[in-house]
Amino acid sequence: MNPFTYERASDEKTALTLGARTGAKYLGGGTNLVDLMRETIEHPVLLVDVTGLSCTIEDTDDGGLRIGAGVKNTAVAADPRVREHYPMLSEAVLAGASAQIRNMATVGGNLLQRTRCGYFYDDAARCNKRAAGKGCDAIDGFNRMHAILGASDACVATHPSDMAVALVALDAVVSVGGRNGTRDIPLVDFHVLPGDTPQTETVLETGELITAVTLPPSIAGRSRYQKVRDRASYAFALISAAAALNVQDGVVKEVRLALGGVAHKPWRATAAEAALKGGPATEAAFLAAARAELASARGLRDNAFKIELAQRVIVDTLVKLTALQEIR
Template identity: 60%
Template sequence: MNRFDYVRPNTVAEAVQALGADPAARFIAGGTNLIDLMKYDVERPGRLVDITRLPLRDIEERDGGLRIGALVTNATVAYDAQVKERYPLLSSAILAGASAQLRNAASTGGNLLQRTRCYYFYDTATPCNKREAGTGCSAIGGVNRIHAILGASEHCIATHPSDMCVALAALEAVVQVSGPNGDRSIPIAKFHRLPGDDPAKDTNLAPGEIIVAVDLPAKSFAANYTYLKLRDRLSYAFALVSVAAALELDGQTIRTARLALGGVAHKPWRNQEAEALLQGKPATRETFAAAADLILREAKPQSTNGFKIELARRAIVRGLEQAASGTPQSQSDKRIQ
């Protein structure tokens, strides 16, 4: 690793100031992603701003929903009584990811800022536009089995790795940030970016901004939901395809539908046209298949990941069936129900 300065502020304002003092500075909390990137020489921060002393570790009621501080660990969120009761979709998604040890260290804010697990991004001997603009995308025409089928560009086909963020997308969470120009709220749908012409930029955070909290709205979908994650092995693996499904039912008629996919794009993927198609329709396999077809109509496979399209189609249908029947996917027994 390269040499770097280390500072440990006590307030959010001090943290913002410390980050702004060095263009190569990075915030660090649990470090479960950043330290790996530093070891692989992908990230070379000139300064680490340790934010673990900041007062951002509370889960509290806010405007009928919950506010989760940026430093609350993934494990704490997953097992919090209010989250489990009111937002079980979020708890389930977190428990589907990483390992118990990592969830004990990883923070809510850090999870939002995870970088892709693309093989080429981590390999500094290969070209990667996300790592060094203009060098090319080695995954295009290379080993791309885990890569995007939606929203990719000619510059990058990487996928976003987070499970937590897929659930947050379905729940329509709001990210609260603070920076040199004050505080602002970013809807989760606008927080992450598609690669476009600038794949190095993962989020719409402005320079110097820090995540301080995530707000969960009052609508929780606690009765009819599921987080279905399909992967190469049953634990400690990133999603090939994941589905966060949340429904409100009136008998067997869908009143409201939320659907977010992971493992298929550079950000958690929602298609509101497909959600609108579900509203007012019967909760049947035929309805769910129509929504899946709509979501995947613009999917573009690479040389070795075409299987993801059919996998995603089946996962969407199965996830919506689980949500409609009120039988969410178990994260302790991960075999698909």
């Protein structure tokens, strides 16, 4: 048994005061943290319950949306504004986990779930995320689900969130509070690649608390989230794509694209976006852009197939979005 204490924060100031204590962890829905405590991977001394904070979804003055960190995933997917203006986000949430987990999990907690693979849970295996400097057994082990972009010799795990992939494609901004005040962080910069320190997964400082995620106004056109996985439900993505596309007179005017299942963090496909913008909305152009994005991809023994799969998912997603705009 690992003893710990529990405090329920009544407001953000109290949460930050408690969260600054040594060994404190913020508790949202607990769908990841509690599991890690059961597996004796996480050993918090104090759990600070923040489930009563930041639980609303509000319109912003510029036509965007501000989603509180304590909002449940189910509520995000069901919100009429999300479904109308950001359908890829609703689709991504519904593609993740089970209904029971979505009913418990919060937006802030979803962003902070650990990037992990099976070796992370196995205390007989070498895992740099669990014990820095011990090595990574996944590199030469069973690595079918693992990273093809941005990996390192220290870690090849992939970020598990579906929601975060859509939020990255939507140019979401994360608001956090801390002892030194508040700051806003573009979500594309919030998670970090493993490098030599895979145990560090975000740019959050000790004691900082996510308070909200803000979405800018949606671009004209259509958006979609597409996920390829080994079974129809409750499985992490082999490859996923979140895309927003605006085509006018056969030309790509605006495009946003992010990938899941490929890296240690949600992957913004900037090379593909650059190749697509201002060009023809054709299958050939989509394939060329996908190849440009995956040019630096490197496969392991069991996951090299993901490189071509990612290209196919990108093309298929963009083709379907183009067809939806043509039949409006």
